[in-house]
Amino acid sequence: MNRSIRHTRSGVRNAAFALAAGATLLGGIAVPAMAQRDPAYASARSSGQIGEKMDGYLGIVGAETPALRRIVNDINIKRRAVYSEKAQSANATLEEYAFAAGCQAILKTEPGEKYQAPNGSWQTRGSGAPARDSRCP
Amino acid sequence: MTAPKQNQGEGWTLRLSGIAMLVAGMVALGGCITVNAPEEPIVIELNVNIRQEVIYRLAEDAGNTIDQNADIF
Numbered sequence: 001m002n003r004s005i006r007h008t009r010s011g012v013r014n015a016a017f018a019l020a021a022g023a024t025l026l027g028g029i030a031v032p033a034m035a036q037r038d039p040a041y042a043s044a045r046s047s048g049q050i051g052e053k054m055d056g057y058l059g060i061v062g063a064e065t066p067a068l069r070r071i072v073n074d075i076n077i078k079r080r081a082v083y084s085e086k087a088q089s090a091n092a093t094l095e096e097y098a099f100a101a102g103c104q105a106i107l108k109t110e111p112g113e114k115y116q117a118p119n120g121s122w123q124t125r126g127s128g129a130p131a132r133d134s135r136c137p
Numbered sequence: 138m139t140a141p142k143q144n145q146g147e148g149w150t151l152r153l154s155g156i157a158m159l160v161a162g163m164v165a166l167g168g169c170i171t172v173n174a175p176e177e178p179i180v181i182e183l184n185v186n187i188r189q190e191v192i193y194r195l196a197e198d199a200g201n202t203i204d205q206n207a208d209i210f
Contacts, residue, residue, distance in 0.1 A: 035208035078209045086202050092195055096188070100195035104203055105210055135189040137196045
């Protein structure tokens with residue numbers, strides 16, 4: 001008797017927890033990430049001075065300036081740290097994870113932004129799908 | 138009269154050994170015929186296949202990582 005009540009209670013608690021977890025998950029998907037791009041990075045990106053490379057890192061598209069180099073290096077170091085951590089938990093190499101992220105990052109570029117094509121050239125993203133490496137899903 | 142008999146015996150032995158050799162040859166020939174030629178070798182480019190497989194496996198994880206770190210992507 002007592003045992004069955006305890007069972008029911010734990011069941012209710014589990015259900016409540018599952019509901020809360022589900023709500024958190026939904027919230028995480030629906031609400032855009034809190035952190036946004038730095039304004040200097042955002043403008044350099046939208047103006048085509050910085051582009052997404054195939055290897056998962058940023059590159060300078062045109063003439064290099066110290067300011068652009070600083071932005072690109074700063075973000076690439078942070079990306080590398082994230083890739084490294086995620087690669088370890090996904091049981092992959094840093095290069096593999098970075099490449100997989102590059103596939104997705106190029107896919108997520110918006111029209112007008114620059115990305116690196118499989119032949120190494122810089123391309124401007126149009127309205128269609130970007131030209132990506134054949135290994136990209 | 139004894140000589141032809143001896144010859145006959147020798148001839149019989151020769152015939153026997155000849156048949157034995159023929160049978161052995163046929164068996165050997167039969168074996169040769171039944172052995173199939175090896176099929177074309179199957180080349181598996183492991184380096185490329187594994188890599189693409191890994192990229193596919195990581196795709197969803199990598200997409201989530203980008204969304205969770207919007208400030209650096």
